[in-house]
Amino acid sequence: MCHLPKLSERAQALLRQQAAPEWQDWQWQLAHALTADDFGVTDCAAFPMRVTPYYASLADLTNPEDPILRQFLAAPEEGIDDGFSADPFGETAHAAVAPGIKQRYADRMLAMMNVTCSTYCRHCTRRGLLDTARRAQLETLVEAIQARPTVREVLLSGGDPLILPDDEVVRWVEAIAALPQIDAVRLCTRTPVVLPMRWTEALVKRLATFEKVWVQTQFNHPKELTPAVEAAVARMVNHGLLVSNQSVLLRGINDDPEVMASLCAGLQRRRIRPYYIFVCDPIAGISHFRTPLADAKRLRDYLLTHLGGLACPRVVADLPEANHKTDI
Numbered sequence: 001m002c003h004l005p006k007l008s009e010r011a012q013a014l015l016r017q018q019a020a021p022e023w024q025d026w027q028w029q030l031a032h033a034l035t036a037d038d039f040g041v042t043d044c045a046a047f048p049m050r051v052t053p054y055y056a057s058l059a060d061l062t063n064p065e066d067p068i069l070r071q072f073l074a075a076p077e078e079g080i081d082d083g084f085s086a087d088p089f090g091e092t093a094h095a096a097v098a099p100g101i102k103q104r105y106a107d108r109m110l111a112m113m114n115v116t117c118s119t120y121c122r123h124c125t126r127r128g129l130l131d132t133a134r135r136a137q138l139e140t141l142v143e144a145i146q147a148r149p150t151v152r153e154v155l156l157s158g159g160d161p162l163i164l165p166d167d168e169v170v171r172w173v174e175a176i177a178a179l180p181q182i183d184a185v186r187l188c189t190r191t192p193v194v195l196p197m198r199w200t201e202a203l204v205k206r207l208a209t210f211e212k213v214w215v216q217t218q219f220n221h222p223k224e225l226t227p228a229v230e231a232a233v234a235r236m237v238n239h240g241l242l243v244s245n246q247s248v249l250l251r252g253i254n255d256d257p258e259v260m261a262s263l264c265a266g267l268q269r270r271r272i273r274p275y276y277i278f279v280c281d282p283i284a285g286i287s288h289f290r291t292p293l294a295d296a297k298r299l300r301d302y303l304l305t306h307l308g309g310l311a312c313p314r315v316v317a318d319l320p321e322a323n324h325k326t327d328i
């Protein structure tokens with residue numbers, strides 16, 4: 001459980017600016033991100049706290065169980081030794097092609113294009129892997145793809161690639177999309193959730209010209225489906241970007257079947273395809289978010305009987321020894 005935060009004067013002043021024009025500027029949001037000091041938190045050294053004023057403004061700061069608050073406020077449970085490692089899947093060695101580039105499947109390649117995020121999710125499974133030594137280089141990535149003709153899809157991930165400048169995002173997408181073997185460039189980003197103003201008309205139009213861009217994001221709770229999100233996703237979809245969602249199953253946040261069904265229906269209404277629900281990986285520091293497998297199965301059964309196929313995601317686990325996502 002989170003402690004109720006003691007907001008700094010700076011944070012209180014920032015959160016009062018929701019009607020100001022700069023609130024809609026994604027770079028202002030990044031420059032004014034709130035940190036542990038703004039919430040009176042002192043014990044999150046293992047993984048820093050950072051949250052956009054926008055996302056923090058969605059939280060009920062008087063409720064320690066608030067589903068938004070729990071996703072960004074460090075909890076005392078993170079410090080408990082749960083016996084797990086930061087890299088149980090051996091991401092740093094296993095399947096590595098070059099620093100920040102890995103290939104687990106013949107048709108796909110993943111590159112860590114950035115190692116920072118606008119908001120650090122407390123349940124992040126890469127929390128122990130976000131350092132600059134693991135940032136991929138574009139030239140190395142292009143060479144690696146060209147050397148592997150079976151690769152037809154590239155995932156640009158992080159960290160969050162979408163907090164880089166427009167020109168940098170477009171430079172990477174353009175270089176990869178230009179390769180004839182590539183059918184899809186996936187941008188893996190939480191910005192539609194925590195920084196929807198990032199999806200400006202100008203960026204969306206530039207990305208849409210490549211006709212290969214899929215945006216893969218992570219909504220976890222219906223409270224995240226705000227008017228700002230609705231406007232951003234409409235810009236993306238109307239210009240031809242395809243948007244899909246991968247939720248993480250989080251205890252006490254979205255493991256109630258009605259909450260998850262409401263999220264999936266809300267995503268479909270906004271033309272976001274609910275794609276996967278991931279069972280929380282066994283990573284050090286996030287055990288308090290993990291749900292028993294029996295609860296995941298009950299959730300799956302509820303969704304199958306309450307949602308049509310287009311709104312119903314697969315409930316899966318990412319097992320290190322498997323060569324595909326494993327259905328629960």
Ligand code: SF4
Nearest residue numbers: 117120121124159190
């Ligand atoms: S945005 Fe993604 S990489 Fe960044 S903290 Fe959240 S889950 Fe981790």
